[in-house]
Amino acid sequence: MRAASGILRRISLTLLALWLSFVPASADRRVALVIGNGAYVSTAQLANPSHDAEDVAASLRRSGFEVLQGIDLRQADMQDLTIRFARAASQADVALFYYSGHAMQYNGVNYLMPVDAVLADEADLKRFVRVDDIVNDLQQAKNLRILVLDSCRDNPLAENLKRSATRAASIGRGLSKVEAPRGTIVSFSTQSGQTAADGSGRNSPYTTAFLKHIEEPQEIGDVFRDISSDVYDSSGKTQLPELSLSIIGKFYLNGPVSVTVAPAAPQAAPKADPCASAEAHWKAADSIGTAAAFEDHLARFSNCSFASLAKGRIEALKQKMVLAPAAGDSKTFDGKWDVTISCTNSGKALGYTRSLSATVTNGALHAEDSEPRTNNTLAIDGQIPADGKTTLSARGTTGPSAYTVNNAVPGSPYAYTIDAQFERTRGSGKRNELRPCSFTFVKR
Known part of the structure; x- marks a missing residue:
């Protein structure tokens, strides 16, 4: 019990520090x-x-x-x-x-x-x-x-x-x-x-x-x-x-405060509103995203605007714990996957759909595809953690100009990133740079 109390106390202190940084x-x-x-x-x-x-x-x-x-x-x-x-x-x-x-x-x-x-x-x-x-x-x-x-x-x-x-x-x-x-x-x-x-x-x-x-x-x-x-x-x-x-004053990208400014003239303190800090605290709790963080929010602001959201997040996390793979299990997603890329028309670039195969080994994804006739190559790599949320890196050389942004010459190098979410046998993602493309991952 003492150990559990210590863990909760550390979570509460961490949440408090984040809350203060949000305000x-x-x-x-x-x-x-x-x-x-x-x-x-x-x-x-x-x-x-x-x-x-x-x-x-x-x-x-x-x-x-x-x-x-x-x-x-x-x-x-x-x-x-x-x-x-x-x-x-x-x-x-x-x-x-x-x-x-x-x-x-x-x-x-x-x-x-x-x-x-x-x-x-x-x-x-x-x-x-x-x-x-x-x-x-x-x-x-x-x-x-x-x-x-x-x-x-x-x-x-x-x-x-x-x-x-x-x-x-x-x-x-x-x-x-x-x-x-x-x-x-x-x-x-x-x-x-x-x-x-x-x-x-x-x-x-x-x-x-x-x-x-x-x-x-x-x-x-x-x-x-x-x-x-x-x-x-x-x-x-x-x-x-x-x-x-x-620069004037002090600024912290990752510290307890952001910009240090001159203090305002003292004013009479208004009547305290018990929900005045609820939004800032909610943002801090949401950034942590754990059940303990949301429970701390409920304990402080049980009658304020974000209480129902906190309850919903707690329930969703409990359900996720039942379905999620064991923490640290880097082999959950291991195996062969089919990858489908769908890109819509973007400016002068025509849309297209492309399929390739991927292999995940110890959580590391690698997919590679090439079309020798058109010099069009593509490789996708990245590490998939136990929760399935990851950012993948894609690299390759372009094919026919009609399908590329700004009609690049065939064989031109390109690279972009993919924000993806994997479940046990399926996954989805979106391209972050230059043009809209969606990704579908299906485990064989």
């Missing part, structure tokens, strides 16, 4: 655009950006961000995502832009490079995305703006531009310095005018440090200082990230 941030909307470009057509390919983008997007989602994600984006796709991000940032309290891939500076202006861009002369820079435009989009967010560029790699295409540029043009190494506007953090993977390594592991040295620290419950300025320090130490003191901060 000051109830209107806190966080949006992020994460791009990883590595499969370049006209210059050196980069191995890590796709991994960097996938891992950063997952980390930011855990920190409460709505994430727009793009991997190996062509010019039109990159423009489309930045436009969507600009609209989202205008409605957000916090906006973050992360980019991993090739970039360059020309006459002091920084440019980000889509995978299909060429650079024969200055006019081709119109195919790139200007960092200044991204900074302007970020400024629409109300409280905090963050610009992260892991893109200070050496760009071979810059040599083409040097040969065609006028004598007065300035083409430097790496990126030029960006001063952070008020309320903004700017972090580059290395100092302005320098180049950084892509790295030999899954992630670049900078993104490795970013992933290590970004979810820590530290003040955001300290988080980025720790990132810079880690990169400097791990590189043998050869790579020092460029960091510019212009």
